[in-house]
Each structure stands twice: as structure tokens, then as C-alpha cells.
Amino acid sequence: MVLGPRGAGFLASLSFEEGDVLLEFIKCSGWLRGSIEVSFGVFVGEAMWLCLVVLLGLYHLLRWYRERQAVSHLWDKYVFITGCDSGFGNLLARQLDLRGLRVLAACLTEKGAQQLRKQTSDRLETVILDVTKTESIAAATQWVKERVGDRGLWGLVNNVGISIPTAPSEWLTKQDFMKILDVNLLGVIEVTLSLLPLVRKARGRVVNVSSIMGRISLFGGGYCVSKYGVEAFSDSLRRELSHFGVKVAMIEPGFFSTNITDVEAFSQSVRTAWDQASPEVKELYGETFVSTFLESLETLKPRWSKNLSLVTNCMEHTLTACHPRTRYSCGWDAKLFYLPMSYMPTFLVDFVAYWSSPRPAQAL
Numbered sequence: 001m002v003l004g005p006r007g008a009g010f011l012a013s014l015s016f017e018e019g020d021v022l023l024e025f026i027k028c029s030g031w032l033r034g035s036i037e038v039s040f041g042v043f044v045g046e047a048m049w050l051c052l053v054v055l056l057g058l059y060h061l062l063r064w065y066r067e068r069q070a071v072s073h074l075w076d077k078y079v080f081i082t083g084c085d086s087g088f089g090n091l092l093a094r095q096l097d098l099r100g101l102r103v104l105a106a107c108l109t110e111k112g113a114q115q116l117r118k119q120t121s122d123r124l125e126t127v128i129l130d131v132t133k134t135e136s137i138a139a140a141t142q143w144v145k146e147r148v149g150d151r152g153l154w155g156l157v158n159n160v161g162i163s164i165p166t167a168p169s170e171w172l173t174k175q176d177f178m179k180i181l182d183v184n185l186l187g188v189i190e191v192t193l194s195l196l197p198l199v200r201k202a203r204g205r206v207v208n209v210s211s212i213m214g215r216i217s218l219f220g221g222g223y224c225v226s227k228y229g230v231e232a233f234s235d236s237l238r239r240e241l242s243h244f245g246v247k248v249a250m251i252e253p254g255f256f257s258t259n260i261t262d263v264e265a266f267s268q269s270v271r272t273a274w275d276q277a278s279p280e281v282k283e284l285y286g287e288t289f290v291s292t293f294l295e296s297l298e299t300l301k302p303r304w305s306k307n308l309s310l311v312t313n314c315m316e317h318t319l320t321a322c323h324p325r326t327r328y329s330c331g332w333d334a335k336l337f338y339l340p341m342s343y344m345p346t347f348l349v350d351f352v353a354y355w356s357s358p359r360p361a362q363a364l
């Protein structure tokens with residue numbers, strides 16, 4: 001507490017006892033004011049936290065309420081799904097069929113199509129589609145057009161994807177990259193462009209299955225490149241199509257046990273890439289690198305989720321909710337590990353990546 005010149009003069013005019021008492025009083029009032037200020041500060045701090053918690057709660061409540069508004073007349077809506085032979089596509093086709101939507105399921109093989117038809121209602125129809133072939137896409141588009149008529153196509157789910165060849169990039173060739181990009185990126189783009197007029201007619205939805213590896217790239221080869229591409233394509237498409245009432249959503253799953261994450265197929269792919277690598281690359285990496293790399297794949301396998309409905313429920317939401325999200329992270333690994341990691345500074349991400357992967361024999 002600071003006294004002005006007038007206060008100091010007044011104090012000097014007082015007798016010793018009077019001055020002492022007053023000084024004590026001033027000390028006490030200073031302490032009182034200090035503690036009032038502290039308590040007030042604590043109160044303001046707590047009130048701010050409370051406000052923040054209430055606002056956050058309100059935001060989530062509103063979001064929850066908004067997101068559970070469902071689209072009506074689902075039984076009259078057509079959804080075209082690619083890659084329905086197995087995995088997410090197969091489960092989604094069955095799930096939407098049960099929900100009452102009209103599912104147009106594209107399979108790569110007749111065997112896959114037959115099996116799916118056996119497990120579903122008569123309303124579900126199948127078509128054979130190879131997304132790397134323009135004539136196959138054109139034929140499938142015509143087939144869809146004949147079914148949906150003037151109603152248009154409510155949903156297009158670009159689910160097709162492959163993951164091999166995967167290995168450190170220097171072991172691979174341009175053709176290895178092209179093989180994945182052809183299916184995962186160019187396939188998605190061509191199917192979308194071909195079916196877009198039908199989706200626009202219905203003011204429907206485009207659902208692109210990306211990956212959490214489209215947010216953070218943790219291994220070499222074309223897979224992460226293709227998924228980054230899907231994210232970029234979907235982002236610009238979303239803005240362009242919003243003018244016409246079409247919504248675009250992205251599904252970003254973590255790791256799940258399906259054919260695409262089959263460890264035997266991965267290991268075979270790594271072995272093949274290693275065999276075709278140049279002598280210089282082999283000397284740089286060394287055999288121990290390959291065996292450790294393959295062992296680490298084996299240890300990862302049991303951690304991959306088997307609950308595919310974590311992904312298909314997100315897909316279903318994009319097609320049945322009035323207000324679907326733009327991005328869906330599916331699986332705990334995606335939500336709690338890879339997505340937060342993608343926001344971290346690069347040096348931290350690199351540290352985790354170096355720590356968890358083997359070092360080449362001649363690493364500096």
C-alpha cells in the first residue's frame with residue numbers, strides 16, 4: 001500500500017500510540033484488500049473455467065442434437081458403394097440394406113457379388129466394377145443411371161482401396177507407385193466424375209474413404225501419397241459441390257483387420273520389393289533391417305481393431321444424417337494417437353517414427 005504526501009503528513013502529526021494503531025490498521029486493511037483481490041481473482045478464474053465448461057457442454061449438446069437429425073424416405077434412396085467384395089464395403093452394403101436403403105453394390109469379382117447377394121435382401125443389386133478401367137466405370141455408370149432414373153443417386157461411397165506394394169520408397173519403382181495411385185486415387189476421381197451428374201440430381205452425398213494415413217505419412221510407397229491425394233480431392237470437391245447442395249465427407253480410419261492389412265501380403269510385398277532393390281540399396285539397408293521390419297509388422301497385427309462397424313457406422317452417418325460431418329476419424333488409434341500426432345511439430349513426429357522403426361545398416 002502506498003501513502004500520498006498528505007497521508008504521510010497526517011501520520012507524522014499523530015502521537016506514537018495513535019500512529020502505531022493506525023499503521024497496524026493500514027497494514028491489516030492492506031492485507032484484507034490483498035486477500036480480497038486474491039479471492040476475487042480465484043473467483044473470476046473459477047467462473048471463467050465454469051463458463052468454458054458450460055459452453056463446451058452446450059456446443060457438444062447442440063452438435064449431438066444436430067447430428068442425430070436423420071434424413072427421411074431412406075427406403076427410396078439409392079447408394080452406390082465400390083469395393084463390396086470384402087471389408088468395410090461389404091459390411092456397409094449389408095448394414096445399409098438392413099436399414100432399408102437401396103444398395104447398388106459394386107464388386108471386383110462375380111464370386112464376391114454372389115456371396116453378398118446371398119447375405120442380403122432382394123432389394124440389393126450388384127454390378128462388377130474395376131475402378132482402374134474406364135470402360136468398366138462407364139458401364140457401371142450406365143447401370144446405375146438405369147436404376148435411379150429421375151431420382152438421381154443419393155450416395156456414392158468411394159471405398160475401393162489397395163495397400164501393396166508397400167516398402168521403403170527407395171526399394172520401389174514408379175510402376176509400384178502407379179499401381180496404388182491407379183486404384184486409390186485415380187479410380188476414386190474417375191468414378192466420382194462419372195457419377196457426379198446423378199449425385200447432383202439427388203443433391204446427395206459423396207463419401208470418400210481416405211485413411212488416417214491421409215493426415216500423417218508414416219511409411220513409404222504409394223499408399224499414404226494416394227490417401228493425401230484423396231483428402232485434397234475431397235476438400236476442393238466439397239467446396240465446389242456445396243453450391244449445388246451436394247455434401248462431401250471423408251472417412252479416415254485407423255488400422256483395422258481386413259484384407260488390406262493382411263500381414264502375410266504385406267510381408268510378401270516387402271520381400272518382393274527388397275529382392276528387386278539395387279545392390280547399392282541392399283548394402284545401405286542390410287538384411288537385418290528387413291527382418292526387423294517384418295517382425296515389427298507381426299507385433300502390430302494384434303493391435304488392429306476387428307470391430308469394422310466403427311468405420312461403417314461413420315459411413316452410415318454420412319448417408320443418413322441431415323448434417324453429416326466433413327471428416328470422421330474412426331478407431332481409437334486414429335482418434336487418440338495418429339490424429340493428435342498429425343498436429344504435433346514435425347521434430348516430435350520424426351522422433352516417434354525413428355524410435356519405432358529399424359535403422360538401416362549404414363545409417364549415419
Ligand SMILES: NC(=O)c1ccc[n+]([C@@H]2O[C@H](COP(=O)([O-])OP(=O)(O)OC[C@H]3O[C@@H](n4cnc5c(N)ncnc54)[C@H](OP(=O)(O)O)[C@@H]3O)[C@@H](O)[C@H]2O)c1
Binds near residue numbers: 212
Ligand atoms: N483396413 C484398414 O485398416 C484401413 C485403414 C484406413 C483406410 N482403409 C481404407 O478402407 C477402404 C476399404 O478397405 P478394406 O480395409 O475394407 O480392405 P478390403 O477388404 O481389401 O476392401 C477393398 C475392396 O476393394 C476391392 N478392390 C481392389 N481393387 C479394386 C479395383 N481395381 N476395382 C474395384 N474394386 C477393387 C477389393 O476386392 P477384392 O477383395 O476382390 O480384392 C475389396 O473388396 C480402402 O480404401 C482402404 O484404403 C482401410
